[in-house]
Amino acid sequence: MTVTTNEQTLQRVSRDMPVEEIMKIVDRDGGVIIKNFVTPEQIDQFNKEIEQPLQDLNPGSVFDDEEIKEFHGSNTKRLTSLVAISKTFREEIADDDLVHGLCDAVFKKDAGTWWINSTQVIEIGPGNKAQPLHRDLVNWPPFVNMGPKAPEAIVNFLIAFTDFTEENGATRVIPASNHWEDMSDFGSPDQTIAAEMEAGDALFFSGKTAHGGGANETKDELRRAVAFSLCPGYLTGEEAYPFLIDMDTVKTMPERVQRMIGFRSHYPPGNAGLWMSDYKELGEYLDL
Numbered sequence: 001m002t003v004t005t006n007e008q009t010l011q012r013v014s015r016d017m018p019v020e021e022i023m024k025i026v027d028r029d030g031g032v033i034i035k036n037f038v039t040p041e042q043i044d045q046f047n048k049e050i051e052q053p054l055q056d057l058n059p060g061s062v063f064d065d066e067e068i069k070e071f072h073g074s075n076t077k078r079l080t081s082l083v084a085i086s087k088t089f090r091e092e093i094a095d096d097d098l099v100h101g102l103c104d105a106v107f108k109k110d111a112g113t114w115w116i117n118s119t120q121v122i123e124i125g126p127g128n129k130a131q132p133l134h135r136d137l138v139n140w141p142p143f144v145n146m147g148p149k150a151p152e153a154i155v156n157f158l159i160a161f162t163d164f165t166e167e168n169g170a171t172r173v174i175p176a177s178n179h180w181e182d183m184s185d186f187g188s189p190d191q192t193i194a195a196e197m198e199a200g201d202a203l204f205f206s207g208k209t210a211h212g213g214g215a216n217e218t219k220d221e222l223r224r225a226v227a228f229s230l231c232p233g234y235l236t237g238e239e240a241y242p243f244l245i246d247m248d249t250v251k252t253m254p255e256r257v258q259r260m261i262g263f264r265s266h267y268p269p270g271n272a273g274l275w276m277s278d279y280k281e282l283g284e285y286l287d288l
Contacts, residue, residue: 008175008193010203019101022204030178031195031205037098038200042088043161046226049086050121054079059125071132075125076213082119082226083261084245089119093159093228095254102204103155103230110151111232113259113266117154118238121161124169124216124223131213133172133186140235143207144183154207156229160197162222169216169223170194171203178208186210233266234274251288258288 011025012033025032038046059075072078083090093099094116107114117139136154137143143153164170172192180187187210194214195203205211207229216223231237241261250263258264264283266274277285 008191010173010175010193010195012201015098019098019105022102023105026204026206027178029175030209031173031175031203031211033195033197034098034202034204035198036200037157037159037202038093040200042092043199046086046088046093047161049088050079050082053085054121054123067132070129071134075128075216077121077123077125079121079123080118081239081241081244082121082228083116083241083257084249089226090249090253090257093226094119094257094260099157099228100256106152106155107230107232110269111234111266112268112271113233114230115233115262115266116237116239116241116260117229117231117235118227119229120227122213122225122227124213126216126218126220126222128169128213128216130169130172130189130215133174133189133192133210133212135177135183135186135208135210136229137183137207139238140231147181147183148179148208150208151232152207153235154229154231156203156205156207156227158195158203158205159226159228160199160201160203161224161226163199164195164197164201164223164225165221166194166196166214167216168218168221169214170196171225172212172214173203173205174210177210178206180210183208230260232268234268247286250286255283255288258283263288 057077059077103114140153143150173195174187174191265276265281
């Protein structure tokens with residue numbers, strides 16, 4: 001089944017499709033919608049865990065820069081550092097075998113290991129304008145200059161925690177824009193399609209793919225998503241988890257989630273290790 005407009009498509013797949021088949025679609029189209037990526041029970045439990053912190057947030061940006069304020073949205077809430085806030089996120093979503101299988105397929109050959117760039121709830125409220133189109137790889141400018149054949153700098157799981165519709169701000173995507181020669185060209189709104197999804201589905205997409213949050217033209221609907229992005233272990237992510245989460249909590253996490261948030265070392269191919277202590281695994285130093 002596909003979403004179609006202007007002869008462009010986003011393919012929908014089941015979460016039990018083999019990783020290599022999912023990656024063929026992502027390599028071709030720049031992204032894919034994975035059905036039932038999280039369960040209704042996970043959605044309910046996660047929402048309970050983030051309810052108060054999200055209520056305590058005011059919509060809009062904390063920055064004074066007008067471009068950043070437009071990017072963040074005037075009636076959009078962004079709750080970050082979800083690993084520290086949500087037990088469901090850190091123990092179930094971040095440790096999902098499909099997440100790790102897909103990230104291994106993207107990063108393992110070139111980077112060896114990978115970790116979290118950012119985790120955030122993005123809740124678009126009524127009247128919020130469409131977000132400017134962008135590519136996530138712009139966090140690391142050299143990857144923009146390297147073009148479509150560059151190693152992947154980032155991938156993103158945009159998980160729908162409410163239904164995504166054209167009217168309530170479904171993310172806009174330009175399929176196959178991951179192949180454009182000029183990565184500084186973000187395209188135009190007329191080239192986009194809406195990634196409409198049911199709650200629980202996820203849009204998994206390349207950092208090379210042009211996209212942006214849609215306009216919420218409803219009177220009373222909130223469009224809630226979790227943006228869960230990951231980058232190679234040799235790049236600096238947005239969220240500095242070693243300073244955001246306490247060690248007692250870290251010790252309860254699976255080993256691979258500890259690595260995802262910077263409490264273990266990283267090993268690019270042919271490299272003795274990064275993020276270490278006296279040339280030794282950081283996890284040993286931390287007694288994990």
